[in-house]
Amino acid sequence: MDGGTPTLLRKVKSEGLAHLSYFIGSEGQAAVIDPRRDCETYLDIARENDMVITHILETHRNEDYVTGSAELQALTGARILHGDLDFGYGATITDGREIELGSIVLRAISTPGHTPESMCYGIVDREGGLETVGAFTGDTLLVGGVGRTDLLGPENIEEMSAMQYDSIFGRLLPLGDGVVIFPAHGAGSVCGSNIASREDSTIGLEKAQNPWLQVGGKEEFIALKRNEMLERPYYFDRMEEVNLKGQPLLGRLPVAPPVRAEDVWRSYGDLAIVDVRSPTSYAASHIPGSISLPLEILPHYGGWIVPYDRPVLLVTDGQEQLAPSIRALVRTGYDDIWGHLQGGMVAWHAATLPTSSFPVWSASAIGERKDGDLFYLDIRMGKEWNEVRAPDAHHIFVGHLPSRIDEVPGDRDIVILCSTGMRGSLAASILKARGRSPINLLGGLTGWMRAGLPISYISM
Structure with missing residues (x-):
């Protein structure tokens, strides 16, 4: 080791979900923290660096993606360790237990709050006088934020928030200002709010810049948590269940073979058709009843809308969209990927099969047509709505739209x-x-504001 730096520490980022996992190793031994399900990347890192993965560590029962611990164990024989919860795989690690990896030690730190069994892992440098140089902080401490505490329901927010405060202020901050933190999620994750765009930080930087660490005490922290107003995706319950019991092993990624347009039409009523093309391409022409999930938002919003009990057919703009779409679906538990539309919408049109479309406007078009026939529907998250909005808009978060469709008029343009x-x-x-x-x-609202259309800023 050099200056307290592990022999190898590699971050593996899963785009869209903003999930961060880590490979850490020394002297031929390695551990993976919070692995994703498509886990070949960890095997590649181990192979390239002549290391053997001996341990797989979970910081908590994840709720936004299917964990890859069992998958990686099947490929490596590594031991899975997690917090004190009745998992269907692995073994419980207790507070203070140490795992030796060559010249470094990983020390378990019990940090309940985000979930009851949350664990962080300090990185201890044996060659540097047993100094803690880093910590895998899971969803307990994030860069610019902290993990959500509403996962056990609103009735438990105060208790979980109090535990999280004690975990952060009593267990993590005392590790020292110079300790580098390695969180499980970055900006854009649904596991916390206002997470900073940078992914690297230290405890000292967080003490100075993280607004959650500027509170006047535990009661203020709890009050802020009580009013955090985060949306809880429906698929969280499914992810929590499969991550507790264990998801069936994947083995390899689904292939999603090409399917002719005529064959798609014959199976139309049985499929969940997911169109990952751009908003403009989708609006111009799409398969009736298909779900528009541009690749940029598929990882976050697929679980809100795409049913788990139907085979998925993908509609893409080309082969380059296929692999990332499959990975996004698999990471959130969609294993039954029936195929992709061979030839895309060009082939669908050539087969003279039914299509649907709708208009797209720019903000300037709104300025030219300010009349009472338009119904403005803001589908952003509640937190966004409560910061800034168009004055005449109605609010229904997009994830709740199917269950609240009766609130949207059928006789006006939306x-x-x-x-x-x-x-x-x-x-x-x-x-x-x-x-x-x-x-x-x-x-969207960004263009609305730039066009000088009316806006309301809400005081919270």
Whole structure:
């Protein structure tokens, strides 16, 4: 080791979910922290560095993706260790237990709060006088944020928030200002709010810059947590269950073979058709009833809308979109990927099969047509809605839209507002499939504001 730096520490980022996992090794031995399900990358790192993965460590029972611990264990024989919860695999690690990996030691630190069994792992440098030089902080301490505490329901938020405060202020911050933190999620994750875009930090930096660490005490921390207003995706319950019991082993990624347009049409009623093309391509022409999930938002919003009990057919703009779409679906538990539309929408049109479409507008078009016939629907998250909004808009978060469709009129044009138009395309696909007349506002509220249209800033 050099200056307290592990022999090898590699971050593995899963785009979209903003999930961060880690490979750490020394003197031929390695551990993986919070592995993802498509885990070949860890094997590649081990092979390239002549290391053997001996341990797999979970920081908590994850709720936004299917963990890859069992998958990686099947490929390596490594031992899985996790916090004190009745998992269907692995073994419980207790507070203070140490795992030796060559010249470094990983020390378990019990940090309940995000979940009751949450564990962090300090990186101890044996060659540097047993100094803690880093910590895998899971979803307990994030860069610029902390993990959500509502996973056990609103009735338990205060208790879980109190535990999280004690874990952060009593267990993690005393490790020292110079300790580098390695969280399990980055910006854009649904596992916390206002996570910073940078992924690297130290305890000292967090003490100075993280707003959650500037509170006046435990009661203020709990009060802020009580009013955090985070959406809880429906698929969290499914992820929690499979991550507790163990998901069936994947073995390898599904192939999603090409399927002719005519064969897709014959199976149309049995499929969940997921279209990952751009909002403009989808709006121009799409398969009726398909779900618009541009690749950029598929990892976050697929679990809200795509049913788990139907085979998935992918519609793409080309082969380059296929592999990342499959990975995004597999990471959130969609294993039954039936195939992809061979030749895309060009082939669908050539087969003269039914299509659907809806208009897209820019903010300037809104300025030219300010009349009472338009129904403005803001489909952003509640937290976004409570910060800034269009004055005449109605609010239904896109994830709740299928269950609240009766609140959307069927006799007016529906102008959909999100931040840029990506989520708007998803909302438009839901509305169109249910007989409404959507108009996706490209540029979303960002374009609305730049066009000088009326805006309301909400004081919270």
